[in-house]
Amino acid sequence: MKSLTIKNLSKTYFDPYAGANVTAVHDISLRVEQGEFVSIVGPSGCGKTTLLNMLAGFIPPSGGSIMIDDKPVKGPGADRGVVFQTFALFPWKTVLENVGFGPRMRGLPAADCDRIAREFLSLVGLEHAADRYPNELSGGMQQRVGVVRALANNPDVLLMDEPFASVDAQTRMTLQEELTRIWQERRPTILFITHDVAESVFLGDRVVVLSKGRVLEDMPIALERPRVWEHLIEADTFKALSAQVLHKVRSA
Amino acid sequence: MNMARQLWSIYLRFTSRFPSLRNIIPFIPLLAAWTLVTELGVFPRAFLPGPTDVLNAFGTLTYKGVLTQYLEDSVVRLAVGAAFGTALGIPLGVLVGLNARIRNAVWPLLLFFQAIGDIAWLPILLVWFGFSLTTMTLVIVYTVLFPIVLNTSLGVRSVSPDLHRAALSLGASKLRVVWEVVLPGALPNIITGLRNGLGYGWRALIATEIIVGTSGIGFMMFDARRAGSVVEILLGMVVLGLLWYLVDGWVLAPIERATGRRWGLVTQ
Numbered sequence: 001m002k003s004l005t006i007k008n009l010s011k012t013y014f015d016p017y018a019g020a021n022v023t024a025v026h027d028i029s030l031r032v033e034q035g036e037f038v039s040i041v042g043p044s045g046c047g048k049t050t051l052l053n054m055l056a057g058f059i060p061p062s063g064g065s066i067m068i069d070d071k072p073v074k075g076p077g078a079d080r081g082v083v084f085q086t087f088a089l090f091p092w093k094t095v096l097e098n099v100g101f102g103p104r105m106r107g108l109p110a111a112d113c114d115r116i117a118r119e120f121l122s123l124v125g126l127e128h129a130a131d132r133y134p135n136e137l138s139g140g141m142q143q144r145v146g147v148v149r150a151l152a153n154n155p156d157v158l159l160m161d162e163p164f165a166s167v168d169a170q171t172r173m174t175l176q177e178e179l180t181r182i183w184q185e186r187r188p189t190i191l192f193i194t195h196d197v198a199e200s201v202f203l204g205d206r207v208v209v210l211s212k213g214r215v216l217e218d219m220p221i222a223l224e225r226p227r228v229w230e231h232l233i234e235a236d237t238f239k240a241l242s243a244q245v246l247h248k249v250r251s252a
Numbered sequence: 253m254n255m256a257r258q259l260w261s262i263y264l265r266f267t268s269r270f271p272s273l274r275n276i277i278p279f280i281p282l283l284a285a286w287t288l289v290t291e292l293g294v295f296p297r298a299f300l301p302g303p304t305d306v307l308n309a310f311g312t313l314t315y316k317g318v319l320t321q322y323l324e325d326s327v328v329r330l331a332v333g334a335a336f337g338t339a340l341g342i343p344l345g346v347l348v349g350l351n352a353r354i355r356n357a358v359w360p361l362l363l364f365f366q367a368i369g370d371i372a373w374l375p376i377l378l379v380w381f382g383f384s385l386t387t388m389t390l391v392i393v394y395t396v397l398f399p400i401v402l403n404t405s406l407g408v409r410s411v412s413p414d415l416h417r418a419a420l421s422l423g424a425s426k427l428r429v430v431w432e433v434v435l436p437g438a439l440p441n442i443i444t445g446l447r448n449g450l451g452y453g454w455r456a457l458i459a460t461e462i463i464v465g466t467s468g469i470g471f472m473m474f475d476a477r478r479a480g481s482v483v484e485i486l487l488g489m490v491v492l493g494l495l496w497y498l499v500d501g502w503v504l505a506p507i508e509r510a511t512g513r514r515w516g517l518v519t520q
Contacts, residue, residue, distance in 0.1 A: 058417050078423030088414040091515040092436040101432075105423035135516025153422055 002156040004032040009064035024050040026213035035187040039204030047213035081150030089134040096130040102153025120148040140171035326468040333392025345404025370395040370456035395456040396449035407441025440512035
């Protein structure tokens with residue numbers, strides 16, 4: 001796991017319907033330390049997905065630089081694992097094959113891929129689902145697979161794009177707790193994008209509030225770990241931090 | 253009313269116990285009507301022979317080996333043509349589906365040449381290649397090609413961009429993405445294309461055999477017309493229908509069940 005450094009990153013599109021340039025990301029500089037968990041929160045249209053797509057290498061930036069430690073990012077690559085809002089599991093591969101996909105692309109022998117995949121599935125209690133196809137699983141289970149598929153490839157940085165936005169509220173809380181637990185065990189560097197204020201505070205070491213393509217606020221979250229909803233939901237510190245972040249988001 | 257319901261429920265229970273009957277039972281009224289019409293002598297027997305006559309002809313021609321030989325000829329021609337058509341069509345469809353520039357350049361041509369359907373090519377092919385196997389194979393390749401290209405490109409474009417991205421960010425090369433993501437994602441459409449292509453190809457083949465006329469089911473039917481043997485014409489028609497039914501039910505449908513349906517890409 002390594003650090004992620006973003007310097008003066010910007011993205012300008014030409015919108016052919018408006019006939020004008022639109023700036024989605026405006027001169028963002030940000031650093032995520034090795035093993036740090038940073039949440040980025042903002043209303044829709046604040047440029048957070050554009051930012052993540054540039055970090056993942058799916059779209060080229062218009063200006064600025066992205067570095068993993070001191071290596072510049074060019075295009076998509078296995079050094080940055082991505083967890084998608086749509087899960088993006090391969091429907092024609094079993095759960096085991098999905099999780100073993102990254103290792104297989106690295107050219108590891110099949111037996112090793114399977115071993116790694118099973119090890120990571122056990123992290124989220126899904127060893128029993130190894131031979132099933134994604135469409136046979138619930139949404140929550142599918143995204144558990146999505147998370148460990150990215151982790152099994154041992155990326156330097158894990159990029160998560162509103163990964164829990166499309167599961168039901170109870171499952172979402174469980175997934176959030178599981179994610180913090182896994183993060184504490186393995187300490188990956190995580191950049192987590194969400195529009196959910198409570199989620200951003202619950203998960204992050206820091207919360208970055210994005211507005212109109214700029215960083216509006218960069219706030220440390222000094223909450224103890226492990227974080228558990230049953231405790232935090234009543235805690236004044238959590239409520240105060242959430243209110244602070246919410247205020248910033250709404251002022252945007 | 254009540255009795256009809258009871259019969260219906262008997263039918264349902266019966267067919268759920270023996271599912272293969274569901275494929276046979278619909279033909280029974282048809283056969284019965286055919287028998288009735290011929291037995292009543294509505295039309296002269298020489299114009300409309302009954303099912304038993306056709307069955308007898310089937311027996312004789314199979315015994316003589318003519319039918320089996322012709323059937324083999326037809327099926328082999330279709331298989332060879334379809335193999336070439338598929339081998340050309342899938343890569344072309346993937347290319348057209350993945351690359352917008354190629355698609356824009358090629359699409360009008362595809363539609364243009366698709367419209368000049370199969371046997372419309374026969375006159376010029378006969379001039380170029382004569383009454384030969386080449387002519388027949390080319391017609392089939394041509395007929396099979398277009399449904400496969402069009403459906404494959406449609407399937408390729410229907411694969412979610414997130415799946416491409418997921419594979420790339422897991423370390424897959426672009427070529428690997430085609431193999432691991434694009435092709436399996438397009439498979440339900442490819443099978444649809446194959447299904448349509450084989451269906452059209454089969455029809456084109458019969459038409460071609462009638463014109464090129466050396467052997468095959470189409471030739472058998474046309475030859476029977478010359479000899480005034482309506483039985484053999486009907487036999488040819490029955491064989492065409494049955495053969496397609498078998499190919500579809502025993503080859504294409506099981507592939508579809510094992511892939512698209514299992515993966516949840518095709519629902520119902």
